[in-house]
Amino acid sequence: MSGKYIQVQNQEGHSFGAYLATSIDGKGPGIVLCQEIFGVNQAMREKADLLAEEGYSVLVPDLYWRIAPNTELGYSAEDFEKAFQLYQKFDEDLGVQDIQSSLDFLQTLDVIDQEAGQAVVGYCLGGKLAYLAACRIPNLDCAVAYYGVGIEKKLDEAKNIKAKLVLHIAELDQFCPEQARNDITAKLRNIKASEVYIYPNVDHAFARPQGAHFHKQSALIAHERTIAALRKKIGPDYDLAELWEEHIKYEFETRNVPDTMATMVKEPYVNHIPTMTGGVGYKQLSRFYQYHFVHGNPQDMSLIPISRTVGATQVVDEFIMSFTHDTEIDWLIPGVAPTGKKVQIPMLGVVKFRGPKLYHEHIYWDQASVLVQIGLLNPQGLPVAGVETAEKLLDESRPSNTLMPSWSSSQDKSVA
Structure with missing residues (x-):
């Protein structure tokens, strides 16, 4: 109370x-x-x-x-x-x-x-x-x-x-x-x-x-x-996009855990959906940030913005994350030794705020694409793709339906 x-x-x-x-x-x-x-x-x-x-x-x-x-x-x-x-x-x-x-x-x-x-x-x-x-x-x-x-x-x-x-x-x-x-x-x-x-x-x-x-x-x-x-x-009116940008800066640029946590509510949580990494509550999340995220990302990790939707209580960010797998990335590819491979993956972040403080993050990406790009998954015969998923997001004119064996069968069929 x-x-x-x-x-x-x-x-x-x-x-x-x-x-x-x-x-x-x-x-x-x-x-x-x-x-x-x-x-x-x-x-x-x-x-x-x-x-x-x-x-x-x-x-x-x-x-x-x-x-x-x-x-x-x-x-x-x-x-x-x-x-x-x-x-x-x-x-x-x-x-x-x-x-x-x-x-x-x-x-x-x-x-x-x-x-x-x-x-x-x-x-x-x-x-x-x-x-x-x-x-x-x-x-x-x-x-x-x-x-x-x-x-x-x-x-x-x-x-x-x-x-x-x-x-x-x-x-x-x-x-x-x-x-x-x-x-x-x-x-x-x-x-x-x-x-x-x-x-x-x-x-x-x-x-x-x-x-x-x-x-x-x-x-x-x-x-x-x-x-x-x-x-x-x-009201009140909060600039959620600016608050989110500040949080990202502390995570990826200054790499400062106390500053990162200061942008969040007292008991926040983060869930990276494909790998179920992150934390619930201040103690667990600050431990995660300190030892498994903020200081453990490749130096060349960067975010390429694609789109952003700002609502009354949340921000939805669509972006491409780019990095060289030259260090073990606990939160993204846990337990996998560095491969030296270059990786580009589309990501989606749903970021909820409570007032002026970040309450939670739900981060989504295609883990199969990551595994293909670092050589741990052979895409042959599987409905998965590697860097092409990021390339098509950047250039929508790239071919669609390349993973569908039946695509060519409809080429000459009439369309209602």
């Missing part, structure tokens, strides 16, 4: 508790994060901390303060029963008022970028409240709802939506059955500022880590969509 508890003052002179997580930049756009029915518990604090790493200052108000202040439940059957009883007593209209009070209070704090917009993000009960906030709070810029319960009962308010609205809905959610999903989708399809995503084969609370229904891949995609919407509407 990196945040702290504070007291929020509302317009009626009342106060209630809230968890505040400050942006990694010290100051950032403000987000009010709305709780599940279980209160401001560890899961909600972790969500706030994650958004703070993304550059936001996040306030998680105790929305149960009128009926059961400081509620913090787990996910046992007993806790679920308590949470459901509180949910039945909860007044949603007052909850939206508390969200407005929280947004107003956020703007008085020095951890907020006053020139940025405001957003609400919510889960479960908080998901419905985020939707209602989009309908009722006129100065809201963005609202994101994860598996909100009961949104279909308030679709008559959708006509008032001015903010960007993103809904994440689980296909198997018993609290949002098929007819409810269809009603929500049909209604919001005509609201220009709204996006509705249905996540197949996942259940309610699929984005809650360690939960019974947690589905990592869906949670990651939903988070990426959430950050993309937030970036577009309230």
